[in-house]
Amino acid sequence: MEAINQVIENFFAIMRTFRLKDAIDITAIGFIIYYLIKLVRETRAVQLVKGIFILLVLYGFAYLFKLTMLTAMLNRFFEFAVLVLFIVFQPEMRKVLEQLGRSNYTYRKLKSVFTESTSEEDILRQKRTISIFVDAVMQLHKKKTGALIVFERRTRLGDIADTGTIINAAPSVMMIGNIFFNKAPLHDGAMIVRNGKIYAAGCILPLTHNENVDDNLGTRHRAALGVSEESDAVVVVVSEETGSVSVALNGELTRDYTRESLTNGLNKLLIAEENEPSDKFSFLSGSRKEKKKNERQE
DSSP states (O other): OHHHHHHHHHHHHHHHHHHHHHHHHHHHHHHHHHHHHHHEEETTTTHHHHHHHHHHHHHHHHHHHTTTHHHHHHEEEETTTTHHHHHHHHHHHHHHHHHHTTTTHHHHHHHHHHOOOOOOOHHHHHHHHHHHHHHHHHHHHHTTTEEEEEESSSSSOOHHHHHHHEEEOOHHHHHHHTTTSSTTTTSSSEEEETTEEEEEEEOOOOOOOOOSSSSTTOHHHHHHHHHHHHHEEEEEOOOOTTTEEEEEEEEEEEEOOHHHHHHHHHHHHHBBBTOOOOOOOTTTOEEEEOOSSOOOOO
């Protein structure tokens, strides 16, 4: 009982010195730890965390039993642990910073300073442009011609565009069809769409690092997932085998689009609703969200 009373007294002694800034400090640290655990759990970095935990247990074992050489070696390792963590977790840290930089709150603040509201004329122009791409995708769908179209949003894809051929031309159904014609020089890569124009074609995209992706997904769909994981781009994919139309966004793939569902989806994602881009999949009335499917795609 004395030990319990001592614990209670210590607790109230600490609470008497507790201030609002302490609550804010604890909340902030808790949020950061929670977000880091969530981020690590959804990536391959979880295996690295397990390895670091094993090293910590080994260090405790060596210190407890006074294993001098092992303790000294682990001490040397942990001296550079921060630098090692920065190097090992570089992809995950980059992803966090990119997500923070393109958050809707940050975007709203920057946009309110540097730009004005989207006019009705701009919205109509954007809808006409989307209609051209949808018409082209539907033609490719009927002909079962493979295609990979990346609609750039807030994250610039200049490094990816540099891997292809810069076009920077107004879109048309015929031009899009010619680019993805299976004997055309640029048909095998991705098309980058910037500000409603075909900015580049024949571009090489990074493949997804998600180990849970269906093994039956081909390179085209894996590339779509890859660029959507590293940016906020909206990626439309036409399967060369089945002609099915899919969309990748934020590392998730949705399938079986019709003309209507694709038009509605692109309008919601690419045209600012109340001048703000949407990152939600609420429009998926004619498609299915899935990460695994037993159907061969390219």
